[in-house]
Amino acid sequence: MGEFVHEEIPSTELDRLEATYRPLADAVRDLLDATIRTTVPEEQVRAAQAEIEALVARLRAEQLPGPAGVRFNSEARAWNWGNAVVGLRNAVAPPLRIVHESAGHAWAEVELGAPYEGPPGLVHGGVSAMLLDHLMGETASAAFTRVTFTGTLTMTYRRGTPLGPLRLEARIDREEGRKVWVVASIGDADGVTVEAEGVFIVPAWAAGEAARG
Amino acid sequence: MGEFVHEEIPSTELDRLEATYRPLADAVRDLLDATIRTTVPEEQVRAAQAEIEALVARLRAEQLPGPAGVRFNSEARAWNWGNAVVGLRNAVAPPLRIVHESAGHAWAEVELGAPYEGPPGLVHGGVSAMLLDHLMGETASAAFTRVTFTGTLTMTYRRGTPLGPLRLEARIDREEGRKVWVVASIGDADGVTVEAEGVFIVPAWAAGEAARG
Structure with a gap:
């Protein structure tokens, strides 16, 4: 880096x-x-x-x-x-404008058009993954109060995500030592289209830093 | 859709x-x-x-x-x-130019610059996820000989992916009924940076089509 x-x-x-x-x-x-x-x-x-x-x-x-x-x-x-x-x-x-509702809870609203298409009329599944990855990383950082790296990320595709206005939401689910679990989703007015779970890692040097600080 | x-x-x-x-x-x-x-x-x-x-x-x-x-x-x-x-x-x-080596095995080489940055000097983790999602979907389709939808996708981040020349690779790992497992990776000259596994689904109507055809 x-x-x-x-x-x-x-x-x-x-x-x-x-x-x-x-x-x-x-x-x-x-x-x-x-x-x-x-x-x-x-x-x-x-x-x-x-x-x-x-x-x-x-x-x-x-x-x-x-x-x-x-x-x-x-x-x-x-x-x-x-x-x-x-x-x-x-x-x-797009750019995504993320609102940190509180440390560990963030959301964003975005309108995606032609440049984000995959299947006809739908958001590319990889674009949903890209946006969720970023939102979840920022959420894991507890509104930028600590450094985290992405460990694993799992996306579950429930149905196609239509192009147009969308909402993304992410929350810290639980923490254990230097591991942070984040759950998130993207969806339209009819509900969730893609769910995600991620494990984020606070690096040892940063955890030490926090302990010292 | x-x-x-x-x-x-x-x-x-x-x-x-x-x-x-x-x-x-x-x-x-x-x-x-x-x-x-x-x-x-x-x-x-x-x-x-x-x-x-x-x-x-x-x-x-x-x-x-x-x-x-x-x-x-x-x-x-x-x-x-x-x-x-x-x-x-x-x-x-970028655009990704995918080579279908055989049905169920595909790869791509790509050079990613400033527009794909996340952490300083590194490819955005979400961009890696986006490119892998697409490559894996095309791989699951066995070089476009059938229709598949993404079920779940899991990314494991091994280390940061540097901006510059990269190689992506994907293979069908196994199949069971209408489920297709695909494994994939992205990496640089020093090896793999992100690994991925995905489950893709052949929709019932398409499987029926194949059986009839």
């Missing part, structure tokens, strides 16, 4: 930067959907491609040497704008 | 269309990476956003009313260009 990077950007400045980058990524999310669904004539497709390539060259004129990583400042603010599930600047991410 | 759509486009024409759409989606994949990593001045970010929004409007002038679905012609060619894992026209998908 790479380092968590300490970068001393004040939180007020981060808010301003997020207000700049969020609409850029949202425009890219929209472009991604349009790329799947467009039926315009082929010469227009080729023209769009050329313009996107020119745009990429301009954005790459100055860029990070690698992935975005996870950064934090000394005001205890952390940001992972590149994260595949919750990353503000990552158009692969 | 929506319908599988019969659309009578000749396979030679599909090849030509794919040669048009693949580079468009690849340009969008590149844009997505640049959106995460760019450090150009903010006025340039806003200019890029405006251009992307204009581009989206042009592509949406004519478009499918909803998600792309799965289509097939009478030459037994099927295409799922919008699929979240293997979709040629979907920039959420």
